[in-house]
Amino acid sequence: MLFLMKRLFIYFTFLTILVISCKKLTPKLPEDHQILEGPIKGLTAAEQDQFLKGDIGFGAVFTPQNGLGPIFVANSCASCHAGDGKGHPFTTLTRFGQTDSTGNQFVQLGGPQLQNRAIPGYSPEIIPSGATSSKILPPANTGLGYLDAVSDQDLLLMSDPNDADADGISGVPNWVNVPAYCQFRANAISMNGKHMARFGKKGAAYDLIQQTANAYNQDMGINSTYESIDTYRKQPVEPEVSNTTLQNVVFYLKTLKAPVQRNANDADVIAGKQIFMSTGCDKCHRAELKTGSSPIKVLSNITFHPYTDLLLHDMGPALDDNYTEGSAKTSEWKTPALWGLGLSKKSQGGSYFLMHDGRAHSIDEAIQLHGGEALQIRLAYGNLSMTERDQLLKFLESL
Amino acid sequence: MKNILIIFSLLALNLNSQSDSSKIKRAPTDTSKMLLNMDAVYNRPFLQYGKIPVALGGYMEANTNYAVTDGITEGLSFQMRRMTLFVSSSIHRKIKFLSEIEFEDGTKEINIEFAALDFQLHHLVNFRGGIIMNPIGGFNQNHDGPRWEFIDRPISATQLLPATFSNVGFGFYGKTYQPKYVWAYELYLTNGWNDRIIGNSQNKTYLPATKLDPERFEESFNGVPMTNAKTSLRFKGIGEIGLSYMGGVYNKFQDDGLTFDKKRRADVFAVDFNTSLRTKTNITAEFAWTFIDVPDTYTQQYGKKQHGGFIDIVQPLIKRPMFGFEKASFNIAMRAEYVDWNVGTFNETGGNIADDIFSIVPAISFRTSSQTVIRLNYRYQWQKDLLGNPASRTAAIQFGISSYF
Incomplete structure (x- = not known):
C-alpha cells in the first residue's frame, strides 16, 4: 500500500511539474504595445471569425500553380507587410507613366506599376522609354479601418488649398475617379464627378477595396472580379481570387488595431510631444481625428491618434519624382500616419526605411528630408537644442 | 492501396488462424557486423511464420502535442504520427524484396516509401530497382521512429531535405567488410524533382514540396533522371561517416517539343556522422547544403542556397x-538543430536574408528494449522571417510512444 502511495505521489508530482512547465516554459504573448499585429478589441464573434479568415487570406502564398503572375512584385500580401508593418526595400513598388492629373499615359505599356519579377520562363517588365517613375515602399496596415471611417467633411475641413491662414501649409484632397465596385461613404463629397481618396502614398485609392483589389492585381498578378485585367496579357481574365476572400482581407485590414503608444508618461516623451506641437509638425501630422458612422460598431464615432491629415502636401523638389496619381502634383505626397513609427524597425528587419521610398534610415534623416510646405518646420527642427531634438525623437519613437 | 491492405489483412488472418503460435518467429536483427545507416532498411525486427519466405513488420508512433507560439496555443492535441508496415521476402538466395508502406496522420498521407527488388551479383555489386529511398543524409535511410529519442523528426531532415524521399529508379550498391572498417556505396538514377520546390505554400525554396507531386511514381516531371550517390565508411571503435549527393533538373524546361526555359538544377550535398563513445553516449549528426538555380527574375523569397543540420546526443543513464x-534503459538526450532556408543577402540593401530556425530539444526516454520507446520532449525554437525581424518563439511539450511490432 505504501509502495503504491509512493508511486502515486511521484506520478502526481510529475504531472504537476509538467502542467506548471507548460505555463512557465512557454513564450509569453507580447503586450499590445510591443507589436503592430492584432485585431481591434471589442469585435463580435462573427467579426472575429471574419478577421481570422482575412488573416489567412492575407498570408496566403500565391505560386505559378494558383495564379501568381506571370509578372509580379510579391507573392503574398504578407511579403510586403511583414508583421502588418511598413515594407522593406526588397518589395519596393515602382510606379511609372503619369506626370499630371490627365492620367497615366503608359497603361498599355504596363503602367502604372512595374512588375519587376516573373515566374520561370517569363520576363519581367521594364520601364518604357520616356516614362518617369517613383519608388514606393509598402505602407503599414495598422489602424486602416479608423482612417477609412473618417468622414469626407472632416478631411475637407482640414484642407486649405489656398493657404487662407497663411501658415505655409495648404493640404488638399486627392480627387479621383472611383471604380464602379467601390461603395461611396455616407455623405461622400464629390467635385466634377470625382471623389476624395485617401489610401496609398499619393492618397489615390478611394477605399480599402480599391487598394486591396489593386494590390492583388498589380503586386501579385492575381485577378479578381474587381480588377480583372491581367497585367501581362492586358486583357480581362477569369478571377484568381474569390470576392469572399478579397472582402475578408479588406475586413482584416479594417479591423487591425491602431498602434498603441509606449512610454506615454515618460517626461521626455511628454516634452517631445509639446515640441512636436509647438514646431508645427501637427499641422500636417494631425494628432487627433474622429471616425464617423461605420458598419463595424467598434469603429463608429471614435477619437483616435494617427498623426496624419490624409491630405496631400507639396514636399518640395527633393521629393519630387516626377510621377503622380489622381489629381496630386508630382511633388505632393499624402501625409503618412506616424502611429506605429517606433515599431517600424520590427517589421523592416531591424532598420528604419522611412519616407515614401525608404531613403531615410533614421527619424532624424526623415525630418531633414522634409521640404516644400514643411520647409519652415524643418528649419524650426534645426533650431532645436540637442536635448529638445532628443525629446522630439523619443516622442516619435513612442508612437 | 486497397489491395495492399487486403493482402495484409489476409496474412494477419492467416496468422491468427494458426493454432501453433510457436511457428511465428521474430527474425533476428543483424548484430554480428558493423552496420551502416544503409543497412537500416533490412535490419528491422520482422516476424516470420514457419518457413514461409515472407516476413512482416512495422512500427507505430503516437504522441501528445502542446505547443505555444508567442503566447498563443491551439491547446493539447493527440497525434497518430504514423504507422508503417514492412513486408520482406527472400525470393531467391540472392534476390530479396522489401516494401515499406506508411500511413501518416491517420490516413491523411499514405505512401509507399520503399518497394524494391535487390539482386546480389557480388558483395560489391548489388542491383536494386523499384521505389528506392533516396540515400541523402543518414536520417533518410535510418528514420524509423522507435530508433530515436525525439518525437519530431529533425527539421533539417524534413523541411530542408525531403524526409523519407523515395522515387522510382534503378542502381547499384555494395559493401566490403574489412577487419577494422566497412565501406559501402550506393548509386542510383531515379525520377526527381519538380518545380514545386520554388512554388509552394511555404513561401521558400522547399525541397520537400516535390513530394506533393502524385505522379512522381508514374513518370518523371521533366524526363531528366536524378542522380543519387552515397558513400559510407565505418571504422571500428570510431563511428560512421557518410557523404551523399542528390541532384537533378527541377523545372519543366520543355514540353511537347517546345522549349520554355533552360534546365535548372537543384543539388544537395550532405554529410552524416554517428558514433558511440565509451561512456555509451551516442552521437548522431547531419548537415546538408542545397544549391538551387532559381531564376534571377523570380522573387528573392526563394533562396538559391540553403543549409542546415542537427546533432543528437543520447546518454543512457x-x-x-x-x-x-x-x-530496459532510461536515457537523457539533447538535440540542437538549425536551418537557414535562404543563405544570401538582399539585392536592394545588401542586408542578410534570414528565414532561419534554431531549436533545442532536451528529452528523456524510457526504453523497454531497443524496439520500444516512451519519450518526453521539450522543444524551444526561434524562427526568423525573411527580413530578420524579431524571432517568433515556440515552445512545445510532447509525450509519445513508438514501437516496432
Whole structure:
C-alpha cells in the first residue's frame, strides 16, 4: 500500500511539474504595445471569425500553380507587410507613366506599376522609354479601418488649398475617379464627378477595396472580379481570387488595431510631444481625428491618434519624382500616419526605411528630408537644442 | 492501396488462424557486423511464420502535442504520427524484396516509401530497382521512429531535405567488410524533382514540396533522371561517416517539343556522422547544403542556397531490468538543430536574408528494449522571417510512444 502511495505521489508530482512547465516554459504573448499585429478589441464573434479568415487570406502564398503572375512584385500580401508593418526595400513598388492629373499615359505599356519579377520562363517588365517613375515602399496596415471611417467633411475641413491662414501649409484632397465596385461613404463629397481618396502614398485609392483589389492585381498578378485585367496579357481574365476572400482581407485590414503608444508618461516623451506641437509638425501630422458612422460598431464615432491629415502636401523638389496619381502634383505626397513609427524597425528587419521610398534610415534623416510646405518646420527642427531634438525623437519613437 | 491492405489483412488472418503460435518467429536483427545507416532498411525486427519466405513488420508512433507560439496555443492535441508496415521476402538466395508502406496522420498521407527488388551479383555489386529511398543524409535511410529519442523528426531532415524521399529508379550498391572498417556505396538514377520546390505554400525554396507531386511514381516531371550517390565508411571503435549527393533538373524546361526555359538544377550535398563513445553516449549528426538555380527574375523569397543540420546526443543513464522489462534503459538526450532556408543577402540593401530556425530539444526516454520507446520532449525554437525581424518563439511539450511490432 505504501509502495503504491509512493508511486502515486511521484506520478502526481510529475504531472504537476509538467502542467506548471507548460505555463512557465512557454513564450509569453507580447503586450499590445510591443507589436503592430492584432485585431481591434471589442469585435463580435462573427467579426472575429471574419478577421481570422482575412488573416489567412492575407498570408496566403500565391505560386505559378494558383495564379501568381506571370509578372509580379510579391507573392503574398504578407511579403510586403511583414508583421502588418511598413515594407522593406526588397518589395519596393515602382510606379511609372503619369506626370499630371490627365492620367497615366503608359497603361498599355504596363503602367502604372512595374512588375519587376516573373515566374520561370517569363520576363519581367521594364520601364518604357520616356516614362518617369517613383519608388514606393509598402505602407503599414495598422489602424486602416479608423482612417477609412473618417468622414469626407472632416478631411475637407482640414484642407486649405489656398493657404487662407497663411501658415505655409495648404493640404488638399486627392480627387479621383472611383471604380464602379467601390461603395461611396455616407455623405461622400464629390467635385466634377470625382471623389476624395485617401489610401496609398499619393492618397489615390478611394477605399480599402480599391487598394486591396489593386494590390492583388498589380503586386501579385492575381485577378479578381474587381480588377480583372491581367497585367501581362492586358486583357480581362477569369478571377484568381474569390470576392469572399478579397472582402475578408479588406475586413482584416479594417479591423487591425491602431498602434498603441509606449512610454506615454515618460517626461521626455511628454516634452517631445509639446515640441512636436509647438514646431508645427501637427499641422500636417494631425494628432487627433474622429471616425464617423461605420458598419463595424467598434469603429463608429471614435477619437483616435494617427498623426496624419490624409491630405496631400507639396514636399518640395527633393521629393519630387516626377510621377503622380489622381489629381496630386508630382511633388505632393499624402501625409503618412506616424502611429506605429517606433515599431517600424520590427517589421523592416531591424532598420528604419522611412519616407515614401525608404531613403531615410533614421527619424532624424526623415525630418531633414522634409521640404516644400514643411520647409519652415524643418528649419524650426534645426533650431532645436540637442536635448529638445532628443525629446522630439523619443516622442516619435513612442508612437 | 486497397489491395495492399487486403493482402495484409489476409496474412494477419492467416496468422491468427494458426493454432501453433510457436511457428511465428521474430527474425533476428543483424548484430554480428558493423552496420551502416544503409543497412537500416533490412535490419528491422520482422516476424516470420514457419518457413514461409515472407516476413512482416512495422512500427507505430503516437504522441501528445502542446505547443505555444508567442503566447498563443491551439491547446493539447493527440497525434497518430504514423504507422508503417514492412513486408520482406527472400525470393531467391540472392534476390530479396522489401516494401515499406506508411500511413501518416491517420490516413491523411499514405505512401509507399520503399518497394524494391535487390539482386546480389557480388558483395560489391548489388542491383536494386523499384521505389528506392533516396540515400541523402543518414536520417533518410535510418528514420524509423522507435530508433530515436525525439518525437519530431529533425527539421533539417524534413523541411530542408525531403524526409523519407523515395522515387522510382534503378542502381547499384555494395559493401566490403574489412577487419577494422566497412565501406559501402550506393548509386542510383531515379525520377526527381519538380518545380514545386520554388512554388509552394511555404513561401521558400522547399525541397520537400516535390513530394506533393502524385505522379512522381508514374513518370518523371521533366524526363531528366536524378542522380543519387552515397558513400559510407565505418571504422571500428570510431563511428560512421557518410557523404551523399542528390541532384537533378527541377523545372519543366520543355514540353511537347517546345522549349520554355533552360534546365535548372537543384543539388544537395550532405554529410552524416554517428558514433558511440565509451561512456555509451551516442552521437548522431547531419548537415546538408542545397544549391538551387532559381531564376534571377523570380522573387528573392526563394533562396538559391540553403543549409542546415542537427546533432543528437543520447546518454543512457540506467540500463537494467526495470518494471519487468529485461533490457530496459532510461536515457537523457539533447538535440540542437538549425536551418537557414535562404543563405544570401538582399539585392536592394545588401542586408542578410534570414528565414532561419534554431531549436533545442532536451528529452528523456524510457526504453523497454531497443524496439520500444516512451519519450518526453521539450522543444524551444526561434524562427526568423525573411527580413530578420524579431524571432517568433515556440515552445512545445510532447509525450509519445513508438514501437516496432
